[in-house]
Amino acid sequence: MKFIDKLRRRMDEVKNVLAIGLDTDIERLPEKFSKDSHGMYEFNCMIIESTKNLACAYKINSAFYESSGYDGMRTLQKTRDLIGDIPVIYDAKRGDIESTAKAYAKAAFELFDFDAITLSPYMGEDALNPFLKYEEKYSFVLCLSSNKSADNFEYHGEPPLYSEVAHLVNQKNYESGNCGLVVGATVAGRLAEISKMAPKSLILIPGIGTQGGDAYAVMHSVDHQKIIVNVSRAIIFADDPVASAMNYSKILSF
Amino acid sequence: MKFIDKLRRRMDEVKNVLAIGLDTDIERLPEKFSKDSHGMYEFNCMIIESTKNLACAYKINSAFYESSGYDGMRTLQKTRDLIGDIPVIYDAKRGDIESTAKAYAKAAFELFDFDAITLSPYMGEDALNPFLKYEEKYSFVLCLSSNKSADNFEYHGEPPLYSEVAHLVNQKNYESGNCGLVVGATVAGRLAEISKMAPKSLILIPGIGTQGGDAYAVMHSVDHQKIIVNVSRAIIFADDPVASAMNYSKILSF
Numbered sequence: 001m002k003f004i005d006k007l008r009r010r011m012d013e014v015k016n017v018l019a020i021g022l023d024t025d026i027e028r029l030p031e032k033f034s035k036d037s038h039g040m041y042e043f044n045c046m047i048i049e050s051t052k053n054l055a056c057a058y059k060i061n062s063a064f065y066e067s068s069g070y071d072g073m074r075t076l077q078k079t080r081d082l083i084g085d086i087p088v089i090y091d092a093k094r095g096d097i098e099s100t101a102k103a104y105a106k107a108a109f110e111l112f113d114f115d116a117i118t119l120s121p122y123m124g125e126d127a128l129n130p131f132l133k134y135e136e137k138y139s140f141v142l143c144l145s146s147n148k149s150a151d152n153f154e155y156h157g158e159p160p161l162y163s164e165v166a167h168l169v170n171q172k173n174y175e176s177g178n179c180g181l182v183v184g185a186t187v188a189g190r191l192a193e194i195s196k197m198a199p200k201s202l203i204l205i206p207g208i209g210t211q212g213g214d215a216y217a218v219m220h221s222v223d224h225q226k227i228i229v230n231v232s233r234a235i236i237f238a239d240d241p242v243a244s245a246m247n248y249s250k251i252l253s254f
Numbered sequence: 255m256k257f258i259d260k261l262r263r264r265m266d267e268v269k270n271v272l273a274i275g276l277d278t279d280i281e282r283l284p285e286k287f288s289k290d291s292h293g294m295y296e297f298n299c300m301i302i303e304s305t306k307n308l309a310c311a312y313k314i315n316s317a318f319y320e321s322s323g324y325d326g327m328r329t330l331q332k333t334r335d336l337i338g339d340i341p342v343i344y345d346a347k348r349g350d351i352e353s354t355a356k357a358y359a360k361a362a363f364e365l366f367d368f369d370a371i372t373l374s375p376y377m378g379e380d381a382l383n384p385f386l387k388y389e390e391k392y393s394f395v396l397c398l399s400s401n402k403s404a405d406n407f408e409y410h411g412e413p414p415l416y417s418e419v420a421h422l423v424n425q426k427n428y429e430s431g432n433c434g435l436v437v438g439a440t441v442a443g444r445l446a447e448i449s450k451m452a453p454k455s456l457i458l459i460p461g462i463g464t465q466g467g468d469a470y471a472v473m474h475s476v477d478h479q480k481i482i483v484n485v486s487r488a489i490i491f492a493d494d495p496v497a498s499a500m501n502y503s504k505i506l507s508f
Contacts, residue, residue: 063357069365073324103317111323124403149378157411
């Protein structure tokens with residue numbers, strides 16, 4: 001089944017657009033978990049078990065697993081397997097020449113069997129094409145991000161770089177039907193504008209909570225059928241992760 | 255010892271600016287090696303053992319290890335350890351918000367203990383700063399690449415995006431002394447121009463050989479003290495890797 005259908009079906013079940021981000025920073029694990037890749041896995045088990053009825057998807061941030069070396073990569077694989085049929089996005093921001101991108105795509109979609117990935121567009125479409133060839137998978141391409149220095153380059157030029165990226169993504173999605181965008185929640189004011197540039201693309205929206213984005217503002221900016229909203233640290237490292245997940249799942253419900 | 259001093263010392267020993275890229279694509283391993291992560295490691299041992307007097311550095315391309323899952327990541331770690339004191343660049347093109355970049359930097363510089371890394375600048379300086387804090391390590395930031403679709407975005411705007419990246423890298427390098435650029439060999443004609451924008455930054459130059467870049471043209475474009483030139487597939491998958499490495503080490507000698 002294609003990612004987009006799998007996600008739609010799941011959204012219809014949970015009636016929200018919340019993705020929970022497993023940014024499992026070993027340094028921030030609660031005391032009862034060991035500060036190693038085993039503790040990471042146990043923590044992920046707890047989060048997934050207690051939130052799996054509240055989220056339409058999970059997002060796994062590669063960095064926090066790589067930073068435990070190959071043991072961390074085993075935890076990444078085990079965590080992905082544990083999630084099973086719920087859609088899982090691999091937040092990896094990969095972007096390289098075609099032969100290298102092909103190897104990254106194999107890693108993400110064949111080895112780890114993620115349903116979707118995030119990509120970086122700097123090198124242009126060569127960096128995207130090998131991922132888009134996997135028809136059942138989905139690729140979210142960085143467009144406008146939620147961090148302070150997004151304005152270093154993303155607004156560069158006239159029209160600004162981010163809109164050039166949105167137009168390329170729209171074109172690629174027209175060809176393959178599996179190419180979307182990443183737009184940070186802190187720029188909710190631009191969501192409607194960007195969505196019009198790539199009207200058939202799904203938009204993954206990180207930056208809620210710790211990064212300052214406002215979930216209400218996002219839900220009022222754009223049709224809920226076009227978005228999937230990720231919350232990571234504000235749920236998993238909350239004093240009460242389940243209460244936080246419930247709260248966000250309500251705000252992000254339809 | 256700082257990467258730049260380690261590299262200079264090594265360059266003075268081998269009298270060339272050749273880095274050999276271990277893009278160890280499992281599908282292209284010669285028949286006598288098993289097509290798994292063990293075969294990758296055996297192949298890398300053979301390449302490193304037979305070329306270690308011919309190169310000033312090695313570059314390890316993360317994608318080809320990730321694509322064998324966590325077993326591949328173990329091979330990546332073992333390969334890095336095998337190289338020992340020769341400078342090793344982690345070709346990873348990572349680029350994400352600050353908290354995530356911090357975790358990627360920990361992976362690259364603490365866990366795997368690489369000497370340098372390649373980064374993607376799309377999200378601006380937040381994506382670079384956590385790496386630059388490692389004073390003894392070095393970061394090469396994508397500027398102008400060697401692939402066909404480099405012109406999708408890298409030339410966007412006036413001045414073009416790649417020159418904006420070079421200027422930011424120059425500023426960061428002024429502060430930290432460990433920030434350089436990645437410029438593809440296929441755009442050798444722009445090397446002198448880019449080098450002037452970031453006069454104290456080292457430039458890592460991939461794209462020689464399989465990608466069509468010309469090593470002679472590169473050596474005639476810019477002062478050899480400012481560059482390190484990578485050759486991957488054209489050496490490691492040559493019929494005679496040692497002969498190919500000797501050939502490139504001569505062209506790239508000073």
